[in-house]
Amino acid sequence: MARYKNIELDQRLAALRLRVGEALPHDVGHGLYLLTRGIVEVATRIDDEVDWDKRVAVLGPGDAVGVTQFLAPGIAEATEFRAASDVLMHRVEAATLREFCREEPAAGAIILGNLGRMMAQRTAALGSQLRASEI
Numbered sequence: 504m505a506r507y508k509n510i511e512l513d514q515r516l517a518a519l520r521l522r523v524g525e526a527l528p529h530d531v532g533h534g535l536y537l538l539t540r541g542i543v544e545v546a547t548r549i550d551d552e553v554d555w556d557k558r559v560a561v562l563g564p565g566d567a568v569g570v571t572q573f574l575a576p577g578i579a580e581a582t583e584f585r586a587a588s589d590v591l592m593h594r595v596e597a598a599t600l601r602e603f604c605r606e607e608p609a610a611g612a613i614i615l616g617n618l619g620r621m622m623a624q625r626t627a628a629l630g631s632q633l634r635a636s637e638i
Contacts, residue, residue, distance in 0.1 A: 516593040521586035527568060534594045536568040541590030543568065546583050553583045559629055561587065570618050573597050 519536065521527065527536065527543070545560040546553050559582075562568065568584055576597070604611025 515599050516595055519590075519592045519594055521590040521592070523586055523588055525586050527584035527586075527592075533572075534569055534596050535573050535600055536592045536594050538562055538564055538566045538568065539591045539593055540564055542587040543584050543590060543592075544587045546585075548583050555585070559632065560625060567618065567621060568592070569597075570622055573600065574615075574618060574622065 516537075519528075521541070521543075541564070543562040543566075544555065544558050545562060546555050546558050562584075571578060600614070604614060
């Protein structure tokens, strides 16, 4: 990974491994999880119930979890994540990533642009699902 003012993000990534069926820890809002290997299912939680038969998304390598909380801290999400296969993710603390974006605005702009694009794609996909379910 490139060096930017001695902030080496690759040394600040913590590996997280999940087995099939295991849920992602509920501290998603404190970090950004980068999916390296495997498949993660996403479902909404309504009244503390999760219906995994009505998934809202399936994420794979290259996707990230915790994007909404990183971009808009404090927004309550009713989302659950679980491994649909063996999963390897890498977590970077939100504070570390924010510091990096402040210290390296050009790289930060690329990161934030990619996260924004990811959210836009997810919103569009969810909108398509909702329109299809109304038919």
